[in-house]
Amino acid sequence: MSLPGLSNLPGLGSASLELSAPTVAVPRVYNLNPETELRFESSFSNPINIKLVYGNAEIFGTELAPNTTYTLKGAKAAVYTWYGCRLEITGCAETVQVGEQTPMLQYINTHGALEDARESAQTKKSMGPRVLIVGAENAGKTSLAKMLTAYAIKSDRQPIGVNLDPSQALLSVPGALTASTFASLLDVEEGWGSSPISGPSALPIKMPLCYHFGCKTAESNPKLYKSLVTRLALAVTSRMEADEDVRSSGCIIDTPGSLTVGENGNYDLLQHIVSEFSVNAILFLGEDALYNKLQQQFNGPEVTIAQLDKSTACFARSQSYMKEFRQQQIRDYFFGHGSITLSPLTTQTDFGNLSIYRINDSTTPSPHKTENYDEDDAYEPTVPQPPTTTTTPSNQIYEKITPSNMMQNSLLAVTNADSNASQEEIRDASVMGYVYVAGVEEGSRKIRLLSPVGGKVPAKAIIWGSWPEEVVDLVG
Amino acid sequence: MMSYPNEAAEEVATAFREALDDLQRNDQYEIDNLTVIAKESTEHAQSICVELENHIKKTRPAFKLPALYLLDSLVKNVGTPYTVYLGRNLYKTFFDAYTVVDPNTRKAMEELFQSWKQPVPLSRDPRPVFPVEITASMDSSLEKMRSINLRAEQEKEQARLQKMRMAQLPARLGNMPPRQTPTPTGSYGYKAPPIIGQNSNPNSGEIAAMMNSYQQPSTPNNYQQALRSPGAFPPPSRQGAPFQPYPSQPHPPQQYPPQQHTPQQHPASTAPAFSYSGPPPATMSHQARLDKLRADVQGLLDRTNAFLVHNPYDGEKKDLLANLGKLKQLLDGGQLSLASIQSTEVVVANLALKLPSHPPAPVYPPASAPPQLPQMSPALLAMLSGQTPQPTPPQSQPPQPYSYPPPPSVAPTPQYAPPPLPQSGPPVSIAQMMAMIRASTPTLQPASPATALAPAAPNLLLEQLRASGLLGGMPSANTNSATVTPVLTPTLNFSELAQPQPVHEVKIDSASLKIRRPQVIGRLYGDRPDQCRQCGMRFPGIEAGKKAKGNHIDWHFKTNSRVADSTKSAVNRSWYIDEREWIDYREDVGGINGKSEEEINAMAKANGTSRVEPKEQFVPVPSDLAQANRPCSICQEKFEQEWNVELEQPVWKDAIKVGNKYYHATCYAEVTKGNAAARAAAVAATGLGGGIGSARGSARSTPESSVLGKRTFDHFKLDTHDS
Ligand SMILES: Nc1ncnc2c1ncn2[C@@H]1O[C@H](COP(=O)(O)OP(=O)(O)OP(=O)(O)O)[C@@H](O)[C@H]1O
């Protein structure tokens, strides 16, 4: 949550200094019956302001404080109420409508069942539920993950949230696979919260662990994807073993919708995730023939699988919206969100100071593709490729490159691996953070980077992938 | 350091700065003087404003208020361009000061601030002193900070009243009329100027008049004078009308006659801000709410009947009448949980809005009327805001124009909060009801009818409402039948939650997940009736929950002040911690979850990661004499020295060296709390404790704190290694 005004000092030198009569926006008032929701959309430029003036209400499981204005930009979401409420809405909200039919009962019951399991795990000091959320694109998987996390927090748990969808970010930037413990209130405005910053914040920060995948879909580099899933699962399991609070709380895993594409879905990757994370509950969102197949495959003494209705409010989001959404996530990483205003720094350095590795994913036009790639239908042929300077065997994960103009406007992942580490070491290293390539001067062999933290860019192995897509206007 | 446009500006600035240094108390004469200087040097206004802002920021807390009065005087008496320059940083200037001053000064600052939202008194210019864009964000932040304080005090006050009641003393606070009149004490010399022409430069005659009025403390406006006194801040808009420290239009002074003020010796008068016009909703009893609801439903019945007299063939209304009848029966017969009551209240309120009032319109608006309901009848509003039940049916209410009051952010909005558990009487929450039912049926057989029916009972009303069509959104017959005969599968038996039984795996099945289980929702709401007004977190209504909430509120306050302070320095995203650190990391959420400092420390100790109490940290007294005479950079107080036997040299107690600066370790801990790195550093600094990465809630991820600054962290590490 943010405290309005704490960060945005009133407009320095802006036209707002013109003393003018205030225009008072009249709030629109909505009275919601119990167990209904108010669905809304807001653009990125023109946020919506929501204030709960009576009753109780929650956004994706996180309860709103009374008489507090929440500002959401670029959001498609709903305020749900179990007991009825009155809301005041101001700002942009072209599409606001009341939804009376929701799957919320199923969702909160799911939470109840998970609590059941957590309670039992707590007494036995065993592992709490490991939940996998599967469903088609836009089925509401991420929203459900958020809700279950929020409810778990409310029940004094500390679950681990895992994002295995490289197309969107969790406390990070798109392209990362992330795990984070959640022990305190989610940030309604941001969605999840904020990763650590160098100063205080009104809500406790969340502590993510990130690995860089660097492709848009799991399918475009299944081998790397699997390796990273294994690595992430290892860390999550270790944390659960070491941390009692986390152990009994379990984890909630969000997946990309692409895993359900095709007649059998991507069974191979699903199977891999289930076994690496020792998943014991699969929640399948939406009506799909695939559900029955998965049920046959997975249902057993070890794993329970259940089908949940998807919300009728979830519908496909436009490509342009999704792009703006991702770019906002990148912007938030460098510049903060809501009341948190961050100051990243630009640094210039010689090519020679950086060890950059390009991901040798299946999008690379490679003369001799090897048997290492099991699935190869879903390649993305559109990504521009840098000139291949060195010839590397294509069964290598990464290829060391010299910076080039091609990197302009893209993100680089600074790993924790040493600059001359082995391929596997680089792959298995978690990410320290991301830098943005603001400019490359091939002539003078200099590169200008936007870095979240000042000073020299750490002498670590740096990964450049085809994803996330470039952000053109990140620095002016 | 500071660059001035020209020499003259620098000269003026220097003179002004020196004068500011002398402004150590609220000296009317000095303030007037400086105002005149500023007025005559508007071409150097920018430099003057920079000086003033710097002075307010740097001077010690006790001297801040006089400087702020000067600021006030400049913007009100001179206006442009001072309003423009000072407005730019007003937020920061104000809150930098606000966070460090004592409560009395805060009150005085709040008064100042309130006046900035108004036009200059007696001015013909209707615009506020500072534009609303500037004051709005300040207002909300201020409201936030203040509500934390109020809440904390309020809770204290309630506890105190509770004690008084128990001691059979009459608790009169609740019945006391709100104190409208501030106590004039006249301890501050400077008074807000009743001056004409804010943004137009006043002519010399006006200036003379203004100066005169400054020199005459007996200006016949006791109201304003009163407002200047500390501790006299009237409750901010708690009675619905926005608080106006000044009349917004010229009023003859006699409209604000000096009223006799409540003597301070009455204990209740120490908390004037908490007198509500009605009893707080949390204390409105369960029964009272039920009665109120019954009355409202009766009112609806009457209205529907009245309507049908004129429109006898309206089938829809006939149905409604029948349903309302059922609802009434339910209300009369049932022991209802608070959650049910609350839900029903909303339904009834919404119905009331849809129902044509007086006189009954011949045509009823379509049932699918948009949900946008900007206005409510006064009766219902009163009901919804939890005021004393008025048995008068809505029908008999005279038609009053009702304008929606601007909701103050600490308005007594009803909270979902069951009253304190009565010794006997209806159960107050679903969970408690469940517990009682469980207690009476010790066998936990899933198929046992008592157990199986239990979950459905408390929500019977909701179900009835749905079934009768009074409440939308309940589509499936599926759910209804499920409620009547709940199928509790053995694998998902929520009634066993109280005594967790070893369940080996999560068993979730699609059919079972569709069953309504109010207690699952109740666990997240009704079982935690006490909600934080700032962040929405909930706490149990029991004693332990109260304490936790108190600690939680403290946590907010500290965090918010730190956030406000941090606007001074640039903040950036930290690097993420690495895999190993992440596995070793433990969430540090004691504060927000309502643990006290002691509990948090105890927990850390139990985890074998005790950190050195700031109090116990010490550093050798610096050999450099200048250094040795310097106070703590945070609180400006001197260090306490003692002889350390082990080191065989004098040390400063409760001290820490960061970079080249010395701080009280406690001051430093306070400033950097929440900053994991600083704490880890503090641990490492003493060479004790678990070191970086192992202290609870610490990680290497945030090597730069706002206090440490950019490069000093490395210095700091060097210092640590040196010593
Ligand atoms: N009840 C609701 N009302 C309005 N919007 C909603 C609701 N539930 C979810 N949404 C919105 O619908 C969109 C799709 O939801 P969500 O992101 O959870 O789906 P997903 O399955 O994770 O999608 P993807 O396949 O892209 O990962 C989101 O913008 C989400 O905020």
Ligand SMILES: [Mg+2]
């Ligand atoms: Mg998603």
Ligand SMILES: [Zn+2]
């Ligand atoms: Zn709170």
Ligand SMILES: [Zn+2]
């Ligand atoms: Zn100090």
